[in-house]
Amino acid sequence: MGQGVLDVDDSSFESEILKADKPVLVDFWAPWCGPCKAIAPVMNQLEETYGDSIIFARCNVDHSPNTPTKYSIRAIPTIILFQDGKVVDQVVGAVPKSHLEELLKKIL
Amino acid sequence: MSDQLYNVAIIGRGPAGLQAAIHSGSKKAKVIVFGKPRNSGLYKARVANFCCSEDVITGKEMLEAGRKQAESFGAVFLEEDIIEAKSENNRFILVTESGGAFTFETLILAMGVARKKLQVKGEKEFVGRGVSYCVDCDATFFKGMDVAVVGNESAAAAGALALLLYARTVYLVCRKPMISDLLHERLKRSEVRILQDTWVKEIVGANEVEGLMLTNDESLKVSGVFIELGAKGAMELAANLGVVFDAETFSFIETNKKQETNIPGLYAAGDITGQPWQIAKAVGEGCTAGIEAAEYARKLADSERSRG
Incomplete structure (x- = not known):
């Protein structure tokens, strides 16, 4: 069990995500997005299981316009796996938990 | 029941929605059913394996008969899709495609599952890239x-x-x-x-x-x-209300044996809760949801009345 899902924004993205000492799974979301609400509990569940070795974070695109643009995000939820500041893989849309676990297996 | 114009809203007028309307109506709830018959999977189907109906009727006829039956129990039908669903102060608010807004004590989701993919070249490749x-x-x-x-x-x-x-x-x-x-x-x-x-x-x-x-x-x-094919479905309407989807496929709404979702007052029945996609399952779940929703509306109105 880790620290819960971390909220990040444009100003903290570099220090918290790109320079993190662990891999990070970031959920790009917004409050008006239904599928984002559906996937939020899944992120919490994954954090409870894998929170010791992976950082789980979420970035509200409504408050942070620059980061989504940098990663060419055109749909939410988009979930990106970062390691050493680089994108390992990403998924778009509300996907089942097993699908995200497959993603995590790439670095575990 | 409360003095509201309607107590129970049902989205979807396939077999689950119709059966729910019949049972909610028979419990004296004021019921309104939203949706269009052609969007039911049953509309173009020939019914072959539904108990006690061997070669009797087509899906289309069955839907029409169900409507008349539900109307005889007091249900009202509005041939409009819902484009927005939200909840406020223990009530559900639905907005129709024509812009009308309605308030209900309880909501039954019975809009089935529809194909949402276009299935053309370039679609899969560019998801999230336009x-x-x-x-x-x-x-x-x-x-x-x-x-x-x-x-x-x-x-x-x-x-x-x-x-x-x-x-x-x-x-x-x-x-x-x-x-x-x-x-x-x-x-x-x-x-x-x-x-x-x-x-x-x-x-x-x-x-x-x-x-x-x-x-x-x-x-x-x-x-x-x-x-944006068809009417808005489970992910578009229900996710906003905060419902939990099934962990395995993330396509269906999770319910218990009373057809309750994780949101109080919100029920789901029929194909939207997962397979098997059969009339028999849909009407069974619709029956339960209809009875439970009417009961929920009655209890909610009673408790609000006793609080003044």
């Missing part, structure tokens, strides 16, 4: 750009109108709009450019969406394409 299935979620990423919405029904028409607030030009690609007269009027008066009697053949681009090839051999330069 292809979107959710106007509400993704319109903001297309500010000042040219976009197309694909679909014949309420989700596409309402989506195109919503995109006008963000995009520079909005095209609606459709075979024929199948929407309420009021929504059609709004669409025609708007700046949405309607491309009718055509469909998408291919979504083209290098790294992201750059345009569409249409079946009438015209091409359209757009940066985004919103695929």
